[in-house]
Amino acid sequence: MSKIAFITGASSGIGYATAKLCAKNNIDVIICGRRSEKLSQLEKEISDLVKVYKLIFDVSQKQDVFNAIIYLPEEWRKIDYLINNAGNAHGLDLVQDADLEDWEKMIDINVKGLMYVTKAILPLMLENKAGHIINISSIAGKEVYPKGNAYCASKHAVDAFNDGLRIDLSGTGIRVSMINPGMVNTEFSAVRFKGDKEKADKVYEGFAPLSAEDVAELIYFILTRPKHVNISDTTILPTAQVSATITHKDDLIT
Numbered sequence: 001m002s003k004i005a006f007i008t009g010a011s012s013g014i015g016y017a018t019a020k021l022c023a024k025n026n027i028d029v030i031i032c033g034r035r036s037e038k039l040s041q042l043e044k045e046i047s048d049l050v051k052v053y054k055l056i057f058d059v060s061q062k063q064d065v066f067n068a069i070i071y072l073p074e075e076w077r078k079i080d081y082l083i084n085n086a087g088n089a090h091g092l093d094l095v096q097d098a099d100l101e102d103w104e105k106m107i108d109i110n111v112k113g114l115m116y117v118t119k120a121i122l123p124l125m126l127e128n129k130a131g132h133i134i135n136i137s138s139i140a141g142k143e144v145y146p147k148g149n150a151y152c153a154s155k156h157a158v159d160a161f162n163d164g165l166r167i168d169l170s171g172t173g174i175r176v177s178m179i180n181p182g183m184v185n186t187e188f189s190a191v192r193f194k195g196d197k198e199k200a201d202k203v204y205e206g207f208a209p210l211s212a213e214d215v216a217e218l219i220y221f222i223l224t225r226p227k228h229v230n231i232s233d234t235t236i237l238p239t240a241q242v243s244a245t246i247t248h249k250d251d252l253i254t
Helices: 013-024 036-046 062-070 100-128 149-168 188-192 197-202 212-223
Strands: 004-007 028-033 052-056 081-084 131-136 174-181 233-236
Touching: 004 013, 013 028, 013 036, 013 081, 013 212, 028 036, 036 052, 062 100, 081 100, 100 131, 100 149, 100 174, 131 149, 131 212, 149 174, 174 212, 212 233
Parallel strands: 004 028, 004 081, 028 052, 081 131, 131 174, 174 233
Antiparallel strands: none
């Protein structure tokens, strides 16, 4: 019987790459996101390989999250893997200059959204007495950097929730892991800089950043460890990056 992975933020970046890698390895996928056309494109790419179920919702909308999961068809309710990937960054400002709406978006999606999805899916995993939850956080959950105030706070919250979740699920058969990526070349910077492509592109100039596929491969590695092994917390960086704020430019390793 095929395994089932539930992937949030699957319409682009790490989530998209993870869904494709799961499909290549015969894992059926529930792909979730806000952009229907992107999810349809993903579904078209992988539906010849595995079964695909598409859910359109915003993780920050509590009732939409719970409704989507409560009404999953019976054949999709044995969820083996939850990849909490949906997240965003809005703005890069000093606290005194920050837009409160940016703060709210980051807290609502990065923290509350991740918690809503986890809470909604846990009863299914507890009933099965098995499962694996991977929370995608950030190096910003380990270090605070200038103008990263609210984003770093949101990812530090994910770090704390991940540890609390793992402790609370002790003895249930459900594993809990967290991945903290450094600089990954996805739509992340374009969203942070609100569509300013030139500014976003400069973030990745002069070095080889991680790709979404790099992180997807780590997700798959963690999911496929023997049942007695849980990789609880790991950070993945491009070789050129040594901390949240220090990156060696002109390091074009490919």
